[in-house]
Amino acid sequence: MKTNLKPSRYPGRVCSEAREIYEILDEGRFCTIAYAVNEEPHQLPTGYCRLHDKVYIHGSSKSHFLHQLADVRQVCFNVMLFDGLVLAPTAFDHSVNYRSVIAYSPAKKVESMAKKREVLECFTNKYIPGRMKDLAAPSDQQLSATLVLEISLEYVSAKVRSGTVGGDLSDAEVWSGVVPAAIAYGVPEQDSSQSSTIPVPGYLTEMVVKSNSQC
Template sequence: MKPIDITDRTRVRRGPKKACYNRETIYSILDEAYVCHLGATMHGTAAVQPNFHWRIGDRLYIHGSIKNGLFQSIIRGETTCITVTLLDGLVFAKSAFHHSANFRSVMLYGKGDVVEESEHKRFALDQMLEKFSRGRSEEARKPNDTEMKATVVISFPIEEVSAKIRTGGPIDDAEDADYPTWSGIKPVSTHIGDLQPD
């Protein structure tokens, strides 16, 4: 895999030991997560919204209404900041100050490219359904022309990107070692349940 270059925007400065610039690790986080948050400037002010995302090769894809204000800003060339976070555990320390969380996160900067070519756009949307469930793109009705026109698909190069990861238990001050309270980890996981038919 092509190495990731560290930039001023992606260099992790707070907690640099938690930084990860490994493409395989970054891809695994993006692939496991279902929801990202898109940040860009809209009507002269900062705006953030959640969105479904998926990856094809070295590009991250999002989709939504062509009339969406934030998407319109991205289409006009606004640099977008995309974040993804997987929460793995709540970390309980002896002191209130040292409580923390175990997590895996990715932050990506880039300018989006609108997927214009119809076959590419249909393929990309099929891959989104495949993230829902393997084989779903063949089971569902294909989008019609009206639906395709109403939907914009935007892809971002996965280049200016970094991950930040925390694992392990609490890090307490030595003087708190005997403080009479519980410390440890409360695990957190995302559970994908069984299908509940309509």
């Protein structure tokens, strides 16, 4: 991992520790991938997962956009977590607390069926921890119908903004401070066509409770 990408502003917010970068990526749910084809810009919002020092995205093997990603020399991968609003006495000094990661890498097709299986199981458990133990493993036909792309974290950088407004606000005439933000899940709603005798899985209840406790 090379974290020597130079920021244009706020160098004090740069995070270069692999552990912290991985924590941001593991908590994040969605990314944006930017690339150019024939000097025309494109951008793809999608889900992802991380395994070691690589991130992975997937979709249909017939996806035009995913094949384009695999054909270009380099893509730009970005994740941002929104942690709160920072309200200051002046509009100019308002800000947000955030954590972000940006990486530059080719997007390589994963050809190995075993690696595809590992990635897709990791992907499912990222969004619903423990879910794969209830599910059948993907079939070879399903794996063949799925295109998986690998993005390296060799050239990566992260930025973090945390804390309050800063400075002495004793003379401020308007309320100032931080409004924390977090993602929360609602109560699971079972599909109406399914038998109501099937209980809500414990891992799903745990995920909902955990998310709400952070709000």
